[in-house]
Structure formats: C-alpha cells, structure tokens
Amino acid sequence: MADRHPSAFSRRRTTLRAIAAGVGFLLVRPSVATPDDLAIALREAFGDRPITPGKLKLEVPRLAENGSVVPVAITVESPMTAQDHVKSIHLFAENNPLPRVLSVELGPYNGRARVATRIRIAASQQIRGVAVMSDGSLWSAAVDVEVTVGGCAP
Amino acid sequence: MSEMVARVRIPQTARRGDAVEIRAMITHPMESGFRLDNMGRPIARHIVESFTCTYDGQQVFRATLHPAVSTNPYFVFYLAATHSADLLFTWTDDHGDVARHTAYLTVAD
Numbered sequence: 001m002a003d004r005h006p007s008a009f010s011r012r013r014t015t016l017r018a019i020a021a022g023v024g025f026l027l028v029r030p031s032v033a034t035p036d037d038l039a040i041a042l043r044e045a046f047g048d049r050p051i052t053p054g055k056l057k058l059e060v061p062r063l064a065e066n067g068s069v070v071p072v073a074i075t076v077e078s079p080m081t082a083q084d085h086v087k088s089i090h091l092f093a094e095n096n097p098l099p100r101v102l103s104v105e106l107g108p109y110n111g112r113a114r115v116a117t118r119i120r121i122a123a124s125q126q127i128r129g130v131a132v133m134s135d136g137s138l139w140s141a142a143v144d145v146e147v148t149v150g151g152c153a154p
Numbered sequence: 155m156s157e158m159v160a161r162v163r164i165p166q167t168a169r170r171g172d173a174v175e176i177r178a179m180i181t182h183p184m185e186s187g188f189r190l191d192n193m194g195r196p197i198a199r200h201i202v203e204s205f206t207c208t209y210d211g212q213q214v215f216r217a218t219l220h221p222a223v224s225t226n227p228y229f230v231f232y233l234a235a236t237h238s239a240d241l242l243f244t245w246t247d248d249h250g251d252v253a254r255h256t257a258y259l260t261v262a263d
Contacts, residue, residue, distance in 0.1 A: 069224045080173075080234075093222055097188045101222040104231070109214045111173030111234030117217075118224040120186070151224075 038094035038128070045090055045100075049138055051130060056089075056141035058129045059116075067121045067151030076113035076131045076139070080106075086113040088132045095125035120151035158182055158202075158253035162243055167260045168235035176207065176215075179228040180245045180253055186221035202227050202247045209259070210239035235261045 033041075042051070059073040076086045085108045091101040104115050113131075121127070128142040163177040180202060187199025199221065207215040215231050227245075243255040 073230075096222050097186070098220055098222065100220045102220060103218040105216040106231075107214070109209065109212065109234055110232050112232035114230075114232060116230035118228050120222045120224055
C-alpha cells in the first residue's frame with residue numbers, strides 16, 4: 001500500500017523509505033473506516049437499542065475475487081404479516097471508507113423478507129446486516145469475507 | 155452525462171397471494187468519490203441515492219444507497235401479488251437525474 005505513495009526522498013535512501021512507508025500508512029489510514037466507525041454508524045442508525053444476533057441470514061461468498069462486485073443476499077425469518085414483519089434491513093462494511101452500505105425498507109406487502117444486491121468491499125473484513133422488526137426489535141448477522149482485489153479505492 | 159437505462163424483470167403472470175420475485179437494474183457509474191484520476195485528483199462522487207418501487211401507487215420497496223453499492227445497481231426483492239396493477243420503479247441520483255420504468259403485473263386467481 002505504501003509503495004503507491006512514493007515521495008522524492010524515499011527513493012534515495014532505504015532507511016528513509018521505511019519512514020516514508022510509515023508516513024504513507026498514516027496518510028492512508030483515515031480513509032479506511034474502523035470497527036469504531038462501525039460502532040458510530042450503528043449508534044447513528046439505531047441509537048442505544050440492543051441488537052440481538054439471529055433471525056438474519058447473510059449470503060456472501062467467503063472468498064470474493066473482485067471486491068467491486070460482491071453478491072449479497074439477506075434473508076430475515078419473518079411471517080411478513082401486518083402484525084409481525086420486517087420494517088427495514090441495513091448493511092454495513094466496517095473497513096470500507098464509509099461503513100454504511102445500504103438500507104432497504106420493507107413491509108407486509110413484500111410477502112417474503114429477502115433482498116439481494118451487489119456491493120463493493122474494500123478489503124477483507126466483516127459484513128454486518130441488521131434487521132428492524134415491526135415490534136421494534138433489532139436482529140443482526142455478520143459474515144467474514146476475504147477479498148483478493150479491493151473494490152473501493154483505486 | 156451517462157444515461158440511466160433500466161432493466162426490470164417480473165413474472166409474466168402471478169397467482170394471487172404469491173410472493174413474486176422482482177429484479178431491477180439501472181445502468182449507472184456509481185462513482186464512489188474515493189477514487190483518483192490519473193493525475194491524482196479525486197473523482198467527484200456520482201451515485202444513485204435512492205431506488206423505489208410502487209405497486210398500484212403504494213410504496214412496496216425503498217433502498218437508500220451509499221457509495222459501496224456496485225456499478226449498475228441491481229436489486230432482487232419480493233412482492234405479495236394481490237391484484238393486477240402497475241409497478242413503477244424510480245431511481246434518483248445525486249445530480250438530480252431520475253429514471254423511471256413501469257411494468258404491469260398480471261395476477262390470476
């Protein structure tokens with residue numbers, strides 16, 4: 001990663017190159033979200049409401065060769081009736097430049113709580129889905145994805 | 155200016171009560187705003203921000219997109235078929251460009 005940010009002096013001396021690599025790393029870092037940014041994004045979206053693991057199934061390839069087009073399918077266990085349905089589904093990628101990926105709104109008129117799309121994954125990381133149910137409860141699932149070629153930065 | 159072209163696939167006929175599969179795709183660069191051009195300058199963000207589907211005027215699907223949605227956003231979702239009616243698909247990008255597509259869902263008993 002640091003090789004893409006050569007500075008004039010880094011070419012001259014290998015000792016300085018090592019320092020430049022470190023500086024380059026620090027310069028690059030802020031563009032990558034961290035699990036802390038994910039926590040902030042989750043709090044922005046859901047406040048302090050508890051999120052329980054379960055009810056959600058995330059279908060993502062364990063190994064994605066091309067991070068710029070990764071198929072994702074999210075299925076939520078729900079009868080999708082007027083009394084008991086999924087209101088929304090949210091997708092997060094903790095190491096993408098922006099952890100928020102996508103939000104969809106659903107309702108009993110969908111009949112089935114399943115959504116599929118294609119997303120970008122910047123680097124190997126955990127993809128997290130959160131579902132908001134009609135009773136206000138929050139459910140989540142997470143899947144680790146290995147990416148060979150990242151899909152966001154150049 | 156890139157043209158937004160929609161491609162939508164719905165079943166030819168549906169049975170009342172079935173949850174039918176809807177597939178919708180729009181051509182769009184989904185420029186994330188995080189890429190640099192060959193001079194090292196950032197390329198401005200240009201993304202589809204929202205995609206909605208209405209069934210006989212009622213919203214049945216809404217997606218809010220962020221830059222991490224791939225080029226040519228593609229969605230698969232489901233719809234409980236209750237009666238024959240128009241489906242209206244609308245995509246809006248951050249330049250204010252809007253693409254619309256209509257499909258007629260035929261529901262048999």
